[in-house]
Amino acid sequence: MTASLIAGNWKMNGHKADLAELDALIEGLGGATAPEVLLCPPATLVAGFAGRAAGSPVAIGGQDCHSEPAGAHTGDISAAMLADAGATAVILGHSERRADHGETDVLVAWKLVAAWAAGLRPILCVGETLEDRDAGRAEAVVARQLAASIPDTEETPAADLGARLVVAYEPVWAIGTGRTAGTADIAAMHGMIRARLAERFGEAGGAVPLLYGGSVKPGNAAEIFALADVDGALVGGASLKAADFLKIIAAAR
Numbered sequence: 001m002t003a004s005l006i007a008g009n010w011k012m013n014g015h016k017a018d019l020a021e022l023d024a025l026i027e028g029l030g031g032a033t034a035p036e037v038l039l040c041p042p043a044t045l046v047a048g049f050a051g052r053a054a055g056s057p058v059a060i061g062g063q064d065c066h067s068e069p070a071g072a073h074t075g076d077i078s079a080a081m082l083a084d085a086g087a088t089a090v091i092l093g094h095s096e097r098r099a100d101h102g103e104t105d106v107l108v109a110w111k112l113v114a115a116w117a118a119g120l121r122p123i124l125c126v127g128e129t130l131e132d133r134d135a136g137r138a139e140a141v142v143a144r145q146l147a148a149s150i151p152d153t154e155e156t157p158a159a160d161l162g163a164r165l166v167v168a169y170e171p172v173w174a175i176g177t178g179r180t181a182g183t184a185d186i187a188a189m190h191g192m193i194r195a196r197l198a199e200r201f202g203e204a205g206g207a208v209p210l211l212y213g214g215s216v217k218p219g220n221a222a223e224i225f226a227l228a229d230v231d232g233a234l235v236g237g238a239s240l241k242a243a244d245f246l247k248i249i250a251a252a253r
């Protein structure tokens, strides 16, 4: 399968000096527009990166947003603020947010509504812990997260869901550990996610891009992108350096 979207998540890494990595990424892409490339720096860098990336093939996204449009929420950022800063997408429900900030499926669902209201494309993250996998409940956990983190409201844009939502499967135990899930496990989980989305949302649900995340590197990207129902990757550590990220993008072509 050809990967259509490669997203980089810088997490809590990066300073103004790292604009040089964005410049190197843009230069390395040389104007190529496929696959889509999205970079999600920390909030402090969103506006600067979006300004620098304007007119290039690199889109800029946020890593989280609040579920409310504005108000007394010290330290938080709204979806509209991200859009105002030049972001076009936002990562939501990442396992690090779920673990560090106690984010629940219900809260993540409201964040999706907020993102859509601001015109952002959410990248919804789902994934099981090692404990879940060892207990044989990986598929059940991911299915529950998927069902409950996508809101059942009239705000959910069923008609064009494929263009307005991305789902990233990230087994928690594969994130930042150097361990990738086995290709059979990735293919099985992506197949399940694809089927559940199609069951719930019809053809548009089946068209939602599915990314794999968890220790994706230049050396394993091609093998992962070759799997059925894998439409790209959500890359953490290997997106910090343009040279590595470009190799992963090249593997998607």
Ligand SMILES: O=C[C@H](O)COP(=O)(O)O
Pocket: 009, 094, 170, 174, 175, 176, 177, 178, 213, 214, 215, 216, 234, 235, 236, 237, 238
């Ligand atoms: O959002 C990205 C994922 O958590 C993967 O991170 P990683 O590539 O460093 O394992």
